[in-house]
Amino acid sequence: MAAATSVVRSASLHGYPELARQLGLDANALMRSVGLSPRCLDDPETPISAVAVRDLLEASARAAQVEDFGLQLARGRRLANLGPISIVLREEPTARQALDTLSRYLRLLNASLLTRIEDAQDVVIIREEVLLEGAVPVRQAIELAVGVMFRILQELLGPQWQPRRVCFSHRAPANSSSHRALFGAHLEFNSSFNGIVCAARDLQTPLPTADSGMAPYARRFLDQTLSRTGNNTAQAARQLVAALLPGGRCTADQVAQHLSMDRRTLHRHLQADGETFSSLMQAVRSEFALRQIRDGDHAMAELAELLGFSGASAFAFWFRRRFACTVSAWRNQNQTLTDPIPRADDPVPDPAVGKSAQS
DSSP states (O other): OOOOOOEEEGGGGTTHHHHHHHTTOOHHHHHHHTTOOGGGGGSTTOEEEHHHHHHHHHHHHHHHTOSOHHHHHHHTOOGGGGTHHHHHHHTSSBHHHHHHHHHHHHHHHBTTEEEEEEEETTEEEEEEEEOOSSSOOOHHHHHHHHHHHHHHHHHHHOTTOOOSEEEOSSOOOSOOHHHHHHHOSOEESSOSSOEEEEEHHHHTSBOOOOOOSOHHHHHHHHHHHHHHHOOOHHHHHHHHHHHHTTTTOOOHHHHHHHTTSOHHHHHHHHHHTTOOHHHHHHHHHHHHHHHHHHHOOOOHHHHHHHTTOSSHHHHHHHHHHHHSSOHHHHHHHOOSTTSOOOOOOSOOOOOTTOSSOOO
16 A cells, blocks of 8 residues: 555654663664664654654564563653643643544654544543554554553543553453553453543543643644645545444545545545555555454454454455455464564455445
8 A cells, every 4th residue: 555654753762762771672773673763862853654663662572572562661651752742731621622632633743643532421432543554563552552641641630540441452461460550450451442441520620720821832833733744635544444444334435524525536535645445445454454363362253343344254255365364374374473474465355245335
């Protein structure tokens, strides 16, 4: 899939050299091995490759032989690490409004991270997903993202605040003591999503106003920066496909509606980027399918629902056509993070029994 390279602020690696040294790693050598210069950490606003950051986190976890590298990196995060966005967040009246503001400016921090906030009766669900091309391991990046979100909420609401649940779609580590130490007891692995479930009333608690007087200037700077980044329709559509896939709710018409355009206009924009809606859907499905199969222990029916199929048989049929093997065969051949992942460059039409339309 052709797409612009996703970038993140180098602040996403705040604390990396110190943590690497604590675990007996050569931080500079590891950074260079993934194409990052150690000097990029001198300025937290330096844009760096999201793929390189993912590679660095996974390589560091393997080298240190720890399963929670990303989580350990999240422990030391502060709201201030978000840069100018932190000024605006601190002056929002409630944590709920701060989350909405964070979502608005998120692509200035990390263009590969999708954060969705959903209101569901008495809870607010914060969903986090890393969107990178290919079915690459993202466990460390996901745990870093969820950990950072937790630290942001804890700083806004106070150290006594606890979420209802913290969820990860990957399987539990051999030892989850560090997860319990950070998040508390309400952990869920092999979940249907990555993220945090909060009590709605907690997020409506009035926040102490920082009243620094800088928020209007920071917001103006952020809005100007956001307008300069432009709108990449293919990237926006990719994020919407990832968000709408579960339950089979994703169609070209729905994605176009969310982007405030008609379906033909969406197709023209995608075509200009060398894409079709079908190829975009196939790429996201393939990425998520292989990630869930390798990193989690979901039943076939659960995988089918997560990927928007009508049932397990429809998903199994699609998978065999896409990867020329069964789900169980692929899982058996890809038990470790270092195993090769099959390429899936050529789009294959979904079976008619699938729930999500392709055009």
